[in-house]
Amino acid sequence: MEPTPALLSELAQLLRPLLQFTHPADTVVSQHFRANTELGRRDRAFLAESAYAILRHLRSLETMVGGASPRRPRPLIVAWLARYSGLNLRQCEPLLKADEIAAYKAAKASAPLPPVIQMELPDWLYDGLDAQYGERLPALMQAMNAPASLDLRVNTLKLSRDKALAQMLADGFSASATPYSPLGIRLGNKPPLSQYPLFQDGALEVQDEGSQLLTLLTGARRGEMVCDFCAGAGGKTLALGAQMHNSGRLYAFDVSEKRLARMKPRLARSGLSNVHPQVLAHENDSKVKRLAGKFDRVLVDAPCSGLGTLRRNPDLKWRQTANSIAELTAKQATILNSAARLVKVGGHLVYATCSLLESENQAIVSAFLAAHPDFALQPVNEALGRLGAPLDTGAYLTLTPDQHGTDGFFAAIMQRTT
DSSP, rough: OOHHHHHHHHHHHHHHTTHHHHHHTTHHHHHHHHHHOOOOOHHHHHHHHHHHHHHHHHHHHHEEEEEEEEOOHHHHHHHHHHTOOOHHHHGGGGGGGGGHHHHHHHHHHTTOHHHHHHTOOOOOOOHHHHHHHGGGGHHHHHHHHHOEEEEEEEOOTOOOOOHOOOOHHHHTTEEOSSSSTTTTEEEESSSOOTOOOOHHHSEEEEEOHHHHHHHHHOOOOTTOEEEEETTTTHHHHHHHHHTTTSEEEEEEEEEEEEEEHTTHHHHHTTOOOOEEEEEEESTOOOHHHHHHTOOEEEEEEEEOGGGGGGTTTTHHHHHOOOHHHHHHHHHHHHHHHHHHEEEEEEEHHHHHHEEGGGGGHHHHHHHHHHOTTEEEEOOHHHHHHHHHHHHOTTOOOOOOOOSSSSOEEEEEEEEEEO
């Protein structure tokens, strides 16, 4: 839709708290919409998509407007209209003041930007990713700076993927099977799903294809004892429960009672009865000690920087710092060490993040294995082969949007040998 002057003013109002980066962007956007109930569905879609686009391209937009501090929403909006909105000057002129038209023309004609600015990264993150990815980084960041697709996971307790996909196509959705996950459906747009019958009855859940693969890598089976150690709102827990055919015992641990509470309506829709949510006081809670050595599978989807999800959460690259990453890696190591105690001999431990950084991924696993000779790395490519997924990323799972069309994910499988 083409914006109106009133919508651009509303966009500026939304950007003011977003650009402070004190709260997650999705929280700020939701609060704004709750406070402005007169906004229609199309208006809300325009505001959210435009605000996220400005966050994705903030480095280049700030460069075009002279890097003013504090960040002023209106000049950033004008530069975005010129460079990234897809609207031409004729369409934008009625929306802008005279001085803004001059700024629009200047942004449109601005010179090519240096690579770090073109990739829309803060310097500290550019340096780290450039050291890892080298010549591949421009393609990776081009994909990361594009909006993500909407992926769904089919709850196979309710129906098969083929039947779900056929029903969605018959109902007019633009949908296709995901290329790697046997449970996924990818939508060609982002339609509202909350009132769709297959979503309401728990046959469909929103879950990125990469996240679906993480849960499949646990190898969870009927009748087993399985733990989702950092369950959060339960997306992976629900996938594990379906994988276990609603049998055995599935523990969902988290230190946040609020996050676990968000699982309750999803759990009710899912039809699962084998899930046992448990709030932990900390990673060394007595519940962990009592259950030590009893689990066949433990999934540690560790708290991380989230830098693999920049397509969906572009604010993270501005909210994270080198210091916050150092704090996270210490926490990740502690959590992995604690969760490992749950695994019985012969059982499997899966460590996963949605980060692109080796410091949160390979380095954590290498340090853990060096300190725990009773665990051995199991090649992920062999596990993917057993799943029938046409994918080989080597010993670890390393997914990126430029190569796989997913968010950025990492996973390692380790088996307890003694």
